[in-house]
Amino acid sequence: MTLTPAYNYRPALWFAGLLLALLFVERLITLQPQFALQPALPAAVTFDLLAGIPLLFYFFIVRRYRLPVTTVVGAFGGALALGYYLIPAGQQQYLGWARQSLVLLEAGVLVVAVANLRRLVRAYAEAARRSADFVENLNAAFAAVFRRSMAPLVSEVVMFRYALLGWWARPEVGAGQRAFSNHRDSGFLALVITCCALSVIETAAMHMLVSRWNATAAVVVLVLDVYTLVFLLAHLRAVMLRPATLENGQLLVRIGFAWRFAVPVQAVVHADELRDTPEPDKLTLNLAKLLFTAPNVRLTFAESVTITGLYGIRRQTKQVALYVDDRAEFLRQLRTKLSTD
Incomplete structure (x- = not known):
């Protein structure tokens, strides 16, 4: 038996390492006393952030993982937010100009997203005529629209769909298929429901405990706990729907x-x-x-x-x-x- 990962995580690690190095250097520059006295320094830091981060994202993430080029706009927005965090308020005039351009970029991305969404809906409807399998139909729709596998994105969409909307869905069994369930007699339902209940209690207790120490850490822990709960609920419902x-x-x-x-x-x-x-x-x-x-x-x-x-x-x-x-x-x-x- 062999394990074959669909993606090589080395480019993502390179991106993360170079991003941290860039932020560390820019932070050192903004802490220098002469930063507020030399107009060229705020302009240089702004350029490094707004050009460097999207370029790193493009070369190490977009190209290596074959993502849509429009995702670079998200990296540009993240770079802009980091700029407001790193650069003192008195030297943020260049960020204001970039913020205006971001509005135009976001409008363009929205138009592309709406067009792709319509294509995705049509491609999914076409796949659903041949199969009752939601996951496979969604994979097929993404592959048809973007001409590449989008398995990580599909997995996230699928998880939230089963967790939030799967309670109204029908079992994914086509006409003529003989279904064999795997959750009724195994104790699976009782165990997962118990884990979900305990997760809610643990989340509330952990959030209150960590918030006394650090508010940011408390938010991170809360997000991770909620994500885990969503995954458990999605898994519970998906097992019931997919025999x-x-x-x-x-x-x-x-x-x-x-x-x-x-x-x-x-x-x-x-x-x-x-x-x-x-x-x-x-x-x-x-x-x-x-x-x-x-x-x-x-x-x-x-x-x-x-x-x-x-x-x-x-x-x-x-x-x-x-x-x-x-x-x-x-x-x-x-x-x-x-x-x-």
Whole structure:
């Protein structure tokens, strides 16, 4: 089994390191006594921030990760905000000029965003005619509009969709698909709901505790805790909406929005029933871990299959361990299709 990350994080680390170095140097300059006495220094610092940060972002983030060029406007806005933080109030006249240009840039980005949003809606509607899988349809829509994989962005959109809007959604099972749930008999629902309740209590207590020490740190901790709670809620609802399915000789396995793979039934060479929790095995990918239960089915494939995960992560494996509520019926259906196809 091999792990293949969809993205190389080295460019992002380079960007972060150079950004911190730039901010450190500019901060030292603004603290010098002669900074307020020499007009060229505020102009130079402003230029370094407003030109340097977007350029670094473009070369290390936009080009390396193939993001839309319009995202540079966001980096320019961030550089402007840092400028107001680093440069003393009396020397911020150049920032005022840049702020006016930012309004025009934001207007242009808004026009592009609206146009892309309309294209995304049309592309998603087209994909939804062929599949009931929300995640795959959204991935297909982004790929059709932007001509590249946008897996990290799609993962974030998907998470908030399931957490906030998934409670009104229907199970993602198409006509003719035989669905096999993996949350009803495992204790998954009770465990995640308990974790969510404890997370709310912990968030409130931690926020009050940290706020006595540092207000900024308290806000950071609060944001991280809320993000964790949103992830848990999204995972809870996604597991309920995205069961494994069998249809026309095709096996589709989904673990919430975290893992997914689809293979022809004929790719399965062994379908075994697991009575006890298997020993850790580097050759077997245990997909039941995110259901917080022991697997009860093991599938072995003739060749390595690709398991797609969050943020574009991919794993290659020849064997997976699953949990299925109706294990007997799942294995019966799978073996029947193996014998007839």
